[in-house]
Amino acid sequence: MAVKQTYNVERFFQALGDHTRLRLLNLMGDQEICVCYFVEILGGPQSKISRHLAYLRSAGIVSARRESKWMHYRIVMPPHIGATQILKQTLGWLKEEKTMQTDRARLTKACCSPSKYVLLEGAPPPIKLEAPSCEVC
């Protein structure tokens, strides 16, 4: 039978212990976002973004969905009430950080006029989610 194994708390916190990953989570918020937006807004090599997204996936904090060429990422609440509460609180906290506000503003701007960004030509826009999918709430 399926034994309810203890959630990996350490891995969860480790995933939150990196600036780039926090920026990614902040951009996702309650939206499902295409990787190309992350690359555009965070800058730097695309592989860097992809590696951090993989880390978040391995920690069970985000999930990915393929849509033809594009990959969409969204936050998924961990299967643990404690982790879920902390993640939500962290996301709220990030909204007050200056860097994070700037990132979000740039995302909004990019979404309004994607044609101005070479990387975003024809890119699928973010999809507003009703509520962050949560397995415990």
Next chain:
Amino acid sequence: MAVKQTYNVERFFQALGDHTRLRLLNLMGDQEICVCYFVEILGGPQSKISRHLAYLRSAGIVSARRESKWMHYRIVMPPHIGATQILKQTLGWLKEEKTMQTDRARLTKACCSPSKYVLLEGAPPPIKLEAPSCEVC
């Protein structure tokens, strides 16, 4: 003038991303505790405990007080409302974890009969704190 610099969020989460450090924080709770109790309850080499306590100190999550030969550690709430809330929530979460409950039970036991533990002969007992010292609440 003293500029309010941004709190190091990443360092905060990194400090929480280790099992031994979470066990230490769980044992402290709202008490000020002598290092010898940590050594007794967590087991393993004393240097390991000391190193993790140093890490928590460097992250600003605990503070140390010397009382003759003994060092007492307590949790100090970070100078940031967001981090404080998350730390409190984490401490509450830990109380529900099995390993953490066992640790706390062992601490209680050790405090009731310190004479049974060679390491704790004459050790100063934990000191209940009125409330976790918090700089932002």
Next chain:
DNA sequence: CTTTCATATACGTCAATGCGTATATATAAG
């Protein structure tokens, strides 16, 4: 099938971290 585009992974390097062992430091006791 070949090319193109979006994304993921492999590789090599370097810094950070965790651990056990040994040693240093600080205080108290004799």
Next chain:
DNA sequence: CTTATATATACGCATTGACGTATATGAAAG
């Protein structure tokens, strides 16, 4: 001063993690 006790730090080693660069994969277009 010497010794004993409590705690912290230094050292060497193994692992993890972050990075840039290069390459692989997967899907669509020609």
